[in-house]
């Protein structure tokens with residue numbers, strides 16, 4: 166999962182750490198050279214005692230040396246050298262220039278959305294530049310921490326505890342799933358039903374996809390495999406009515422959660438978006454979840470944004486993360502929509518769904534999981 170991105174992040178860490186180390190060493194060499202120059206320029210107390218004239222000469226050459234140092238090194242260098250002498254390393258903007266350019270390219274080529282990449286770069290800059298570290302700390306640690314914070318900042322936008330939300334909500338909890346065709350919506354509903362069952366919550370499936378021929382059969386297969394009740398109407402029926410029936414069934418039978426499928430649609434299909442509005446009006450779902458596939462990268466991010474604009478979503482289920490190397494959608498969707506990723510689909514089996522944990526993803530991306 167996300168191997169391509171992991172490799173790119175790892176290269177950035179190595180390059181940035183190397184640059185900062187190199188510059189720190191330069192500062193050390195300069196600090197040493199300055200110290201030697203100072204020592205050489207310092208008047209010998211023995212000779213000094215005998216000659217008043219040499220006193221004046223020494224002061225002049227000291228000043229000249231100080232001037233030279235100022236001209237050649239600039240205040241940044243001096244500050245750096247001074248910090249180095251006290252056991253610290255200061256990170257300067259120029260150390261990071263090249264690695265950050267490479268990081269930007271790496272993120273964009275991993276399908277990370279532009280504004281998200283910018284934000285990550287800004288945070289890394291903010292966390293690292295002007296930062297001092299003790300020489301005993303590794304620079305890699307400093308870079309890793311900055312990258313960790315930058316990634317977490319964008320990935321964890323809007324995050325809430327899904328399990329707690331379900332536990333605390335009045336029952337039945339109604340969840341409606343939207344998204345385009347073929348991204349794994351129906352499979353995700355089945356997986357979520359199983360995920361809920363494992364945590365002691367019963368669920369009923371309601372097939373609001375009355376549009377596509379074969380939709381009833383597809384979801385029925387899952388319902389039968391999992392031994393769940395399915396509410397379905399004829400093809401061409403009113404999706405809001407199906408989900409409403411699902412809610413009534415749940416109320417009558419003490420079922421905790423209603424999982425409502427809907428037809429795959431583009432945010433631009435007006436009639437289908439109007440159906441979603443009707444579902445909203447008639448059923449007033451507790452949560453509307455957008456489903457898309459991680460492998461769609463930038464397209465998934467764009468669709469999430471467009472769906473959220475057209476019909477406010479509460480979160481995303483990102484499927485096929487197991488087949489995605491880029492990780493761009495996983496990193497970008499929450500920041501772009503302001504709504505969290507709640508689940509990752511990680512395979513075709515019913516158990517292949519994971520509650521999304523931003524901290525866990527960041528650790529995995531930075532190779533800190535083992």
Ligand SMILES: Nc1nc2c(ncn2[C@@H]2O[C@H](COP(=O)(O)OP(=O)(O)OP(=O)(O)O)[C@@H](O)[C@H]2O)c(=O)[nH]1
Nearest residue numbers: 346347348349350351352429484485510511512513
């Ligand atoms: N590898 C992998 N495959 C998945 C995942 N989730 C779903 N799939 C597969 O993706 C395909 C499409 O899934 P569906 O659930 O039929 O997709 P859908 O969005 O409901 O499709 P429509 O009903 O046509 O809108 C199926 O073959 C699923 O097994 C996942 O997390 N990982």
